[in-house]
Amino acid sequence: MQRKLKRAAELGGLARNLASLRRGSSASAKKSQLAVVQRLARLHGLPQKIGQILSLGELGEDEPCFSSLTETAPGLSAQEAFQEIEEALGRPLEDCFLRIEEEGVGASLAQVHQAVLRDGRTVAVKIQYPGMAEALDVDLHALGWLTAPVGGLHRGFDLSGYRREIGGMFREELDFRHEARMLGSFVRVARGFPRVEIPEVIEECSGPRVLTMTWLGGEPFSSTQAWPLEARREAASTLLRLFLESCFSWGLLHADPHSGNYRFRLEHERPVIGLLDFGCVKKLDARTTWALASLIEDTAADQLEATRASAHFETLGFQALLLVPMQHLLPGLCEILFEPFCTSGPFDLHAWRLGERVEAHLGEFRWNFRMAGPPELIFFMRAYQGLIQYLKALEAPVNWQEAYRSLTMPALLQQPRSDQPVRPAPAVPVLSRALKIRVLQHGCTKAEVTFPPTAAENLVELLPPGLDEKLSRRGIDVARIARETASGGFAPGDLFQFEEGAKSYRVWLE
Numbered sequence: 001m002q003r004k005l006k007r008a009a010e011l012g013g014l015a016r017n018l019a020s021l022r023r024g025s026s027a028s029a030k031k032s033q034l035a036v037v038q039r040l041a042r043l044h045g046l047p048q049k050i051g052q053i054l055s056l057g058e059l060g061e062d063e064p065c066f067s068s069l070t071e072t073a074p075g076l077s078a079q080e081a082f083q084e085i086e087e088a089l090g091r092p093l094e095d096c097f098l099r100i101e102e103e104g105v106g107a108s109l110a111q112v113h114q115a116v117l118r119d120g121r122t123v124a125v126k127i128q129y130p131g132m133a134e135a136l137d138v139d140l141h142a143l144g145w146l147t148a149p150v151g152g153l154h155r156g157f158d159l160s161g162y163r164r165e166i167g168g169m170f171r172e173e174l175d176f177r178h179e180a181r182m183l184g185s186f187v188r189v190a191r192g193f194p195r196v197e198i199p200e201v202i203e204e205c206s207g208p209r210v211l212t213m214t215w216l217g218g219e220p221f222s223s224t225q226a227w228p229l230e231a232r233r234e235a236a237s238t239l240l241r242l243f244l245e246s247c248f249s250w251g252l253l254h255a256d257p258h259s260g261n262y263r264f265r266l267e268h269e270r271p272v273i274g275l276l277d278f279g280c281v282k283k284l285d286a287r288t289t290w291a292l293a294s295l296i297e298d299t300a301a302d303q304l305e306a307t308r309a310s311a312h313f314e315t316l317g318f319q320a321l322l323l324v325p326m327q328h329l330l331p332g333l334c335e336i337l338f339e340p341f342c343t344s345g346p347f348d349l350h351a352w353r354l355g356e357r358v359e360a361h362l363g364e365f366r367w368n369f370r371m372a373g374p375p376e377l378i379f380f381m382r383a384y385q386g387l388i389q390y391l392k393a394l395e396a397p398v399n400w401q402e403a404y405r406s407l408t409m410p411a412l413l414q415q416p417r418s419d420q421p422v423r424p425a426p427a428v429p430v431l432s433r434a435l436k437i438r439v440l441q442h443g444c445t446k447a448e449v450t451f452p453p454t455a456a457e458n459l460v461e462l463l464p465p466g467l468d469e470k471l472s473r474r475g476i477d478v479a480r481i482a483r484e485t486a487s488g489g490f491a492p493g494d495l496f497q498f499e500e501g502a503k504s505y506r507v508w509l510e
Helices: 002-023 026-043 045-058 078-089 132-141 159-174 176-192 221-226 229-250 286-300 306-315 320-337 354-372 375-394 400-405 453-462 467-473 478-487
Strands: 097-100 110-117 122-128 210-214 252-254 262-267 270-275 281-283 435-441 444-451 493-500 503-509
Touching (some): 026 045, 078 110, 132 159, 229 286, 354 444, 453 503, 467 493
Antiparallel strands (some): 097 110
16 A cells, blocks of 8 residues: 555656646756656656657657657666566576576566576566556556646546556556467567567566566667668568558557667668567457458548448447547548558658648547547557657658558458447437537637537536536536437537636537
8 A cells, every 4th residue: 555655646746747848838848858757767667658658759859858768777676686587487597597687678567687598598588577566556547647748538538448448458468478478479470571570488487477588689779760771661661561460460469669669680781670578469359450441441442431431430439429520521531541551652751741631620520539539449559650650760651552452451351240229310300500518728628529419418428527426516417408408409509517627618509
């Protein structure tokens, strides 16, 4: 309990650092960033993983800030680490290793020491920090504001769903036997990638909290900046093909793409890419890969009309109620999202301007799309965004369409059966055009979401968790308002307004 309270206090300090980072001036930004990085490194776990995600945006920069979180100072002294390894293995170090380096490298959940096996092979020994499983519960409780620097998971998002998805993946990552199995799976499926190196697990020197693997040589990603253009282009093509095969052929995606998990080197002027850390591997089911492939295929063939696009997004897990008001925008949105796959020849990611164009296209519905997205896609999006950042930083455009067309995709052979319920038509005429929920903070719009007007019948379910109780204490009966709104034909007008400190909520039909 004392350890949990201490971590909660540390996370509270991090929250204050993040707040100052968001509202600080350019003069204080560097100081705030340094304070955030120091806390993230000290806390390890989920906080450090958030920093590692931020580091992807710094690839190729001369003065990165968060990139130091991909490989940090070890959290354990050599003596502590060796003791943990012996306890995890249940035998002395000498039984496995001829020698082991005292200096280790820290990561989010563990630290790594180079060692030599008794048979002479050089290996990496990964030992988990003690107390990580206990820290997870505290970190997940703080998930909402902890993710603020990477877009934020706060009011309006399925935060409990994100906690389940992230917590489930984190728990798998804490079991090094799971990582060993995933590593073995990747070794088997990636045999067609001779330019990709994957370590081999040393089973007899591994366990639930310690993982011994063959050592992969190579340099950090920054070394590729000095490579010739053709070497960078081949590296970019390899990363793209590896991602596409993972998604559409294997259904097994390496979802932890920060630069500490890659090694790069040239062999006879050709790139070799080392891939590390298989604790965070996302399994994609047939429905997901089918829906993604169908969106790409239909967009490329100019056959994607609004209802078909909406059906594909719903198959991916998007919330239908949030998609309905913006359904007419979905075909145009897909043209932006999947432009690399629809372009013949090398695609310049710098000219794509993805975020800017998506926001301009969606306009007032941009929050609808963000909130509609399912938690289950968070690791896919993490891997996809990582791929884009690497390809941008390599400055060597490649042909996405050609790479995609070269795939063998079992996901397209059979359409999964849909189990989406059919919503009954309303029993009374609908008089308004849309249900709107707007959240203001200090007078500025924090979010504005649009639903079909008939969604007002289920208004309680649409509100942020706990808000209906606060409204009830103010004499605002949301369930009664919903019933009266439905029986009255969903007539235009305000349903209620509510203020809570610097925040205010307005719910209305227009």
